[in-house]
Amino acid sequence: MKLDGEHVFHGPRQAVWALIRxxxxxxxxxxxxxxxxxxxxxxxxxxMNVRIGPIAGxxxxxxxxxxxxxxxxxxxxxxxxGAQGFAKGVGRIQLSEQEDGTTLMRYEGDVxxxxxxxxxxxxxxxxxxxxxxxxxxxxxxxxxxxxLAAQAAGQADVAYxxxxxxxxxAAVAKDVARDMLTRTRQSHEGRxxxxxxxxxxxxxxxxxxxxxxxx
Amino acid sequence: MMTKYVGxxxxxxxxxxxxxxxxxxxxxxxxPGMLHAGxxxxxxxxxxxxxxxxxxxxxxxxxxxxYTAADLGDFWKxxxxxxxxPHSIPGLIFNKRTQVPxxxxxVRHAGEALACVIAESRYIxxxxxxxxxxxxxxxxxxxxLEAALAPGAPLLYEELxxxxxxxxxxxxxxxxxxxxxxxxxxxxxxxxxxGAAAALENRGYVFWWDPKTQQMTIWATTQxxxxxxxxxxxxxxxxxxxxxxxxxxxxGGFGPKIMLAQPEExxxxxxxxxxxxxxxxxxxxxxxxxxxxxxRMQIHDVEIALTRDGKILGLQDIFIHDTGAYNSYAxxxxxxxxxxxxxxxxxxxxxxxxxxxxxxxxxxxxxxGAGRPQGxxxxxxxxxxxxxxxxxxxTVIRAKNLIQPDQFPYRQGIIGQDFTELIYDSGNYPATLxxxxxxxxxxxxxxxxxxRLRAEGKLVGIGVVCFTEGTAVxxxxxxxxxxxSSGKVNVATGVGTQGQGHFTSFAQIxxxxxxxxxxxxxxxxGDTEKFHWGTGTFAxxxxxxxxxxxxxxxxGVRAKILKLASKVLETPEQxxxxxxxxxxxxxIPEKSITLGQLAVIANPMRGSVEPGTEPGLESxxxxxxxxGATAAGTVAMIVEVDPDTMLVQIKxxxxxxxxxxxxxxxxxxxxxxxxxxxxxxQAFYEKLVWDENGQLLNANLGDYLLxxxxxxxxxxxxxLCTPSPLNPMGTxxxxxxxxxxxxxCFVQAVENALAGLGVEILETPLSPNRLYxxxxx
Numbered sequence: 001m002k003l004d005g006e007h008v009f010h011g012p013r014q015a016v017w018a019l020i021r022x023x024x025x026x027x028x029x030x031x032x033x034x035x036x037x038x039x040x041x042x043x044x045x046x047x048m049n050v051r052i053g054p055i056a057g058x059x060x061x062x063x064x065x066x067x068x069x070x071x072x073x074x075x076x077x078x079x080x081x082g083a084q085g086f087a088k089g090v091g092r093i094q095l096s097e098q099e100d101g102t103t104l105m106r107y108e109g110d111v112x113x114x115x116x117x118x119x120x121x122x123x124x125x126x127x128x129x130x131x132x133x134x135x136x137x138x139x140x141x142x143x144x145x146x147x148l149a150a151q152a153a154g155q156a157d158v159a160y161x162x163x164x165x166x167x168x169x170a171a172v173a174k175d176v177a178r179d180m181l182t183r184t185r186q187s188h189e190g191r192x193x194x195x196x197x198x199x200x201x202x203x204x205x206x207x208x209x210x211x212x213x214x215x
Numbered sequence: 216m217m218t219k220y221v222g223x224x225x226x227x228x229x230x231x232x233x234x235x236x237x238x239x240x241x242x243x244x245x246x247p248g249m250l251h252a253g254x255x256x257x258x259x260x261x262x263x264x265x266x267x268x269x270x271x272x273x274x275x276x277x278x279x280x281x282y283t284a285a286d287l288g289d290f291w292k293x294x295x296x297x298x299x300x301p302h303s304i305p306g307l308i309f310n311k312r313t314q315v316p317x318x319x320x321x322v323r324h325a326g327e328a329l330a331c332v333i334a335e336s337r338y339i340x341x342x343x344x345x346x347x348x349x350x351x352x353x354x355x356x357x358x359x360l361e362a363a364l365a366p367g368a369p370l371l372y373e374e375l376x377x378x379x380x381x382x383x384x385x386x387x388x389x390x391x392x393x394x395x396x397x398x399x400x401x402x403x404x405x406x407x408x409x410g411a412a413a414a415l416e417n418r419g420y421v422f423w424w425d426p427k428t429q430q431m432t433i434w435a436t437t438q439x440x441x442x443x444x445x446x447x448x449x450x451x452x453x454x455x456x457x458x459x460x461x462x463x464x465x466x467g468g469f470g471p472k473i474m475l476a477q478p479e480e481x482x483x484x485x486x487x488x489x490x491x492x493x494x495x496x497x498x499x500x501x502x503x504x505x506x507x508x509x510x511r512m513q514i515h516d517v518e519i520a521l522t523r524d525g526k527i528l529g530l531q532d533i534f535i536h537d538t539g540a541y542n543s544y545a546x547x548x549x550x551x552x553x554x555x556x557x558x559x560x561x562x563x564x565x566x567x568x569x570x571x572x573x574x575x576x577x578x579x580x581x582x583x584g585a586g587r588p589q590g591x592x593x594x595x596x597x598x599x600x601x602x603x604x605x606x607x608x609x610t611v612i613r614a615k616n617l618i619q620p621d622q623f624p625y626r627q628g629i630i631g632q633d634f635t636e637l638i639y640d641s642g643n644y645p646a647t648l649x650x651x652x653x654x655x656x657x658x659x660x661x662x663x664x665x666x667r668l669r670a671e672g673k674l675v676g677i678g679v680v681c682f683t684e685g686t687a688v689x690x691x692x693x694x695x696x697x698x699x700s701s702g703k704v705n706v707a708t709g710v711g712t713q714g715q716g717h718f719t720s721f722a723q724i725x726x727x728x729x730x731x732x733x734x735x736x737x738x739x740x741g742d743t744e745k746f747h748w749g750t751g752t753f754a755x756x757x758x759x760x761x762x763x764x765x766x767x768x769x770x771g772v773r774a775k776i777l778k779l780a781s782k783v784l785e786t787p788e789q790x791x792x793x794x795x796x797x798x799x800x801x802x803i804p805e806k807s808i809t810l811g812q813l814a815v816i817a818n819p820m821r822g823s824v825e826p827g828t829e830p831g832l833e834s835x836x837x838x839x840x841x842x843g844a845t846a847a848g849t850v851a852m853i854v855e856v857d858p859d860t861m862l863v864q865i866k867x868x869x870x871x872x873x874x875x876x877x878x879x880x881x882x883x884x885x886x887x888x889x890x891x892x893x894x895x896x897q898a899f900y901e902k903l904v905w906d907e908n909g910q911l912l913n914a915n916l917g918d919y920l921l922x923x924x925x926x927x928x929x930x931x932x933x934x935l936c937t938p939s940p941l942n943p944m945g946t947x948x949x950x951x952x953x954x955x956x957x958x959x960c961f962v963q964a965v966e967n968a969l970a971g972l973g974v975e976i977l978e979t980p981l982s983p984n985r986l987y988x989x990x991x992x
Contacts, residue, residue: 083345085258112908115258119914
């Protein structure tokens, strides 16, 4: 399943690159992240708790970073599996500077899911994954803003509290409700496509997050 | 013989037990020391197995054993071919690849078992899955039928060098010549997709090897207990007399439960022999979607050749059939498609050929209808296309081509699922069409109601579809009928029962012969200790094949009763009658003896008997038809399509049906209702959706839509009776009748409702979404 998308960060590319290369920052951006271990220079292992509709459980994932061209782009190969199934994807992230000083992140990738995640979870996967991405990107936006403000004020360190699980769950519920109102016209095939896309984005975010351990 | 009970609308003997929860199902079996099995299944549709490490799982408290394919040693081998391929068809290709007990080296469909955990409880067994390390190397899966045959496609069986499982070509007459003479030749591509059988009760087994008695008892949700016993005994190296299979009440068969020596059965049988303890495994709904066999996926390229006035000169149907990852049930389904495409119509020239492909999905084996709905769908769609092209009324083009009542027996000239030439034994097809049209008020609807409703902006349509149902195939069934000293009668037969009402219809047959009430007849089905010859419940054959065996055995008992009573009452047999359990002299009713008393006399405890005397009032008989009886009918429905939501409401549903002699109209009605519900599901709700990685995306009853009670229309049934000459009772089967024509009729009616919108529907199942796409592009 192919996917692509983009997001605008309000800050210079170097700052965005530094942010997405910072594992702690990304761990905060993705709720449910339990652990991150660096296996080798470009290989990471981590565990994440995910709840997608009736499917809940720990997924252990592995990420490989390759073709890295700082501060422009990198390729991420992610694989996660747990008792409830598996997901794996390959994605490429590209950052480009824009004239107004913002940074455009483009991503594209390919993903597979299997097991209960696919056969039981697909109905909610769509919405939950998109909600996770939306929230993850929102957190990154805020962190970026905080960092830039700190820089401007001449401070070295930035404190940032990640959203609690409750806040996250509430945001998911809100997104699910919003989705139910807007999604009725989509065809079945369209829905299937839509549900895969966000999952890949999650995976990529997850991968980016892990990639930061090396930096 | 005069019948008092056969043909009567009698309430079912078994229902009080079923309705009050007193009926035994496999999951009710509780045995002290019983263990529970869980199967760890592959998340991948196609993968090479690099390593499965169960060491940790074996150490979990409560786990008794964990097995993988490697642990099975020499026992691991591809399972039996359950149905032979019809090699009488010239040029037939059949690459046998039967289901294996557990995946070894390679996984060929998502859900295939990788390991079996046997534990003190199912909870522990499933918890132990987390302790098992599985290393699979994913391979590109084969999910499309045409993609399976494309050059460079990934292969399920590398050693075959192809995903082609089979090729069959049959020809009646000369299609090419017929085509050359035709006024009109029409060509279409028609697709029928997959659905699930979705029985209320999933598969379930208890396997118990008792080391002290050296006996294995198997409780199984099987449609073929005797065949299961024979196959399991053979696989496990036991004598058939050491294995007893009991199929208790089963919550729906619908075809998949005819599958024998399924992976779970093989592993449980092997494991209980080693552990010496009973083991239970009950399939959960998720497993049912992923591992119980399914049906229907076919892609047809069809061509029909006609004269300008609508007479069919010939038909050519070239199709691809999906068998899934294995082909243990050989070619029954696509053969049925071939033999039912011509249906009730006279098709002088018929070219039919198909390729069967292996794909990375669960096996395809018969599901209620078993290939017949696809054949009927193809034929009926082409007739509708032709009617439109030629400007004929759909019922006129059908009537014009129906086989007439004086043409029976009608030879169809191609080989069917019983490997003999397809011959229609009897029928009156024009009468079923006429009856259905009258019941639904066809002419008036088309002339008056439809234009009026259309003018009100309502999208209403009508469909009329004719069909045949090949039923009651051989080889044989048997039965034993015994009159007890209590005067009650026992019947034992080998077929299993899954809700067909056998306890009543069989009792009615015996009651008439032996002269008792149906409630005094106890029927035992599906216990190999009670009767150990027979084949099974499939192909709508129970009532006809087992029914006629029971009729013969009951007639045998009747003869014994009359002979003995004649002696006891000192009256010639022809002057005797049996009424309500009493044999009496017809003219002197007080001169009588009860059946119970006769049974005692027939089984003397002391003294001597004449040489050659058989004890008791008992008879065992068998019945096997020369070939299968062909039932038929016409179904008609009126639908209304909501223009905004594209939801379809069935306003009326009518079926004129002819299954020969009707044993119990209530039961026949019930069979038709059940079939219709599956047919409606297949028409509009039940579609299994896979992604391109071979993942089933709706493997749950939340996303896979079964027909609900509120989706069911009232069903009006007209019974016609053309007795079959192939058996003494004149019966034909009816189990699949409702499922066979319903999708074709539904689509015709919807298409008619949408007339003027330029929609031609060449696929099933539909859905509101799909209809919306067809209408709005």
